[in-house]
Each structure stands twice: as structure tokens, then as C-alpha cells.
Amino acid sequence: MNPLLDRLQPYPFERLRQLFAGVTPPADLRAISLGIGEPKHPTPPFIQQALADALHDGLAGYPATAGTPALRAACAGWLQRRYGLALDPATQILPVNGSREALFAFAQTVLDPTRPGATVVCPNPFYQIYEGAALLAGATPYYAPSDPARNYAVDWDSVPAEVWARTQLLFVCSPGNPTGAVMPLDEWRKLFELQERHGFVIASDECYSEIYFGDAAPLGGLEAAARLGHGDLRGIVAFTSLSKRSNVPGMRSGFVAGDAALLRQFLLYRTYHGSAMSPAVQAASIAAWNDEAHVEANRALYREKFAAVTPLLSAVMDVRLPDASFYLWAGVPLRPGEPVAGSDERFARELLAQYNVTVLPGSYLARATGGTNPGQGRVRMALVAETAECVEAAQRIVRFIQSRSNTAA
Secondary structure, three states, rough: OOHHHHOOOOOOHHHHHHHHHOOOOOOOOOEOOOOOOOOOOOHHHHHHHHHHHHHHHHOOOOOOOOOHHHHHHHHHHHHHHHOOOOOOOOOOOOEOOOHHHHHHHHHHHHHOOOOOEEEEEOOOOOOHHHHHHHOOOOOEEEEEEEHHHHHEEEEEEOHHHHHHHHHHEEEEOOOOOOOOOOOOHHHHHHHHHHHHHHHHHEEEEEOOOOEEEOOOOOOOOHHHHHHHOOOOOOOOOEEEEEEEHOOOHHHOOOOEEEEEHHHHHHHHHHHHHOOOOOOHHHHHHHHHHHOHHHHHHOOOOHHHHHHHHHHHHOOEEEEEOOOOOOEEEEEOOOOOOOOOOOHHHHHHHHHEEEEEEEEEEEEHHHHEEEEEEOOOOOEEEEEEOHHHHHHHHHHHHHHHHHHHHHOOO
């Protein structure tokens, strides 16, 4: 067996399953899960129809790993409308089977474990695929500290120069998972300056880019590069997906875009890896990328939901409306004398046992550095279900926190 597999840590939902072992939730309360970031809004009918229409002729041959010219053109058209970018569909865009698969595979493509100290820098808290991709490529993850005062935005200045010097790949997540923070242009400027000095590749994970709450859409990595004079997009690749944007996680469809030289090598890797997208899924993806009305309707549903839920929870927890994404990153109220360490796990387990609501402990989404896990004392809530169900979950959480306070008193 590959010895690098032994370096992997259990996935957060496996840890959650172990945490909940032996818990019997109250039978009179229906189960409500805010634990998994899986979109629950209905898939638009026109996307389903496009998928069905393509089944007749779309399964009889092997698809090309590079995708059809029509799909790459649809992706390029969306990038033009969304970010004002004119990319070459033939060389700067590559369809992928969802951003998760592509983020992992990209690390296997660009990392050179034969270079001493091969390092991958990632946020902390973070999406665990970044860590797993680094470890299985033979590199070492470096968990960049976050700043709680800035909604857990990454503190890039705290990463030592000697770490940047051996960094080969930087994972960026904006809007962030789990915090929902969006990186401003000045932060991108700092990263591009570091990249010019040290030569690492930037992988920008942007799968939550279309769920936002302000008037302005979140800034993208390729957009930031163009604004800052890096129009050739050298050394940066952005990853996006239809899963959250169009409520089609089961289609496993997205694309990567950016540096043509990197994508040429990534295509080579994927050709051997067998990562071609089904022609039927490509047809449905074209329909999805070419339509914005359903995305606007989806965003309106999330805005309505967060407007209903956030005030309820903010009255009893340290939580606020994120910049973007469909997560709330909430601080757990501590009982008198309760230590922060482990409080998020205790909170999640007791909440399930007493009110049949599932949330994810924040410490499962981060790693301890300097003796402190930046996710401890917080929980992630995915507001993916319908508004009424999320409101009911929030009301139960409020009652749970009030009952804990009364018991402590």
C-alpha cells in the first residue's frame, strides 16, 4: 500500500460519526442537519431536461478529457460576463468533474516531491482536500494562521519567509469555507508579490462565488490578477463548480481556468487519470453556464434564509452574516468554567442529543498550530435546507443555548 495514505487524517464527517456514537436524539423532534454543505434547493428543470435530452446520443462514445468546444465556450462566456475576462477556451479552460476532484488532482500535477522541503500553504481553518492533496503528493502542508478579528481571514504576513521559499503550491479559498470571508484586492496584491519572489503556483478555490449577500459579487482570483497587471495569468488557476451555483452537486461538473501552461500539463495528467466528463453532463452544464436567471433566484433564496436565521442566532451566539457562501461560522457560548478546548464537540453532541440538530465542530475543520486549534470553540452551520427548516433549527439552537445557561446558573 502507498505509505502516504497513513498520513491522512479522518475526514470531518467520519469524526462526526464517531462523536455521535451512542447518542439517541429525541424521537419527537425530526432530524435537521446543518452539518454537511450539500445544496438542497431544487435543481432547475431546464438543466434536468438538458441532461435527459442528451442521454440518447450522449453515451455511445468515449468523451474527450478536454471537453467539447461548446462546453469550453460556455465556460469562457460565463467568465466574460461574470469577471470581464477574455480567456482562450482552447487553452485556458478545462472542464472537470467537480472542484473537489480537480483540486486534489491539480496538486498531484504541479508538486515535485523530489525537491527538498516541498510545501503546500493552505488556510487554517480549511477544506480538508487541500491537506490530503498535499500529503498524497509527498509534500508537507503548512497551515497559515487566521485572524479572528478579521472573520478568520488568513494572516499571510505571519507565514515565515523560509516557508514561502520552499512553497510550491498555495491553496486560496475565497469565499472561504467555513468562514465565508472574501479576499479583497490588497490581499491578492500581497500574494502576487510573494509569488513573484518565490515562484509558487496559486490554486484559487471559488466554488461559493455565486452565493453572496452584498450588492457586489465577490472578487475572483483571475479577476484580481488582471486588475493588478498579471493579465497573462501566469502561475494561477481558478476552480469553480456548478454544484452550489446551480444546485446540481450530483452532476459533478465544474471547470478550471487560468495559466495555459499549467492547464496543458493538467490536461496531460487528467488524460492518463481518466477524468473525462460524460457528454450528457456536458450538455446540461452548457445550459447551466449560459443561464443566470436561476442563479439569481437561488441567491435570493439564500438571502431570505440568512436574513431569517442570522438574527435569531446572533442573539445567543457570536455569529454574523458572512460575506458569501452558505455557512455560518458561530462561536459556542461557554458555560462558567467551561474550557474552550473541546467545547465545540460538547456543544454538537449535546445539541443532537437534546434537540436533534446536527452542526459540525469547528475544530474538525482546522489543525492545531502553536498549541491552538483556530476552529475550537466554534461550529459550522450549513444553511442548505429550505428556509422553514433552517429557521426551526435556529429556534431549537436558541432554546438549547438558553437551557444550558439556565442549568449553569
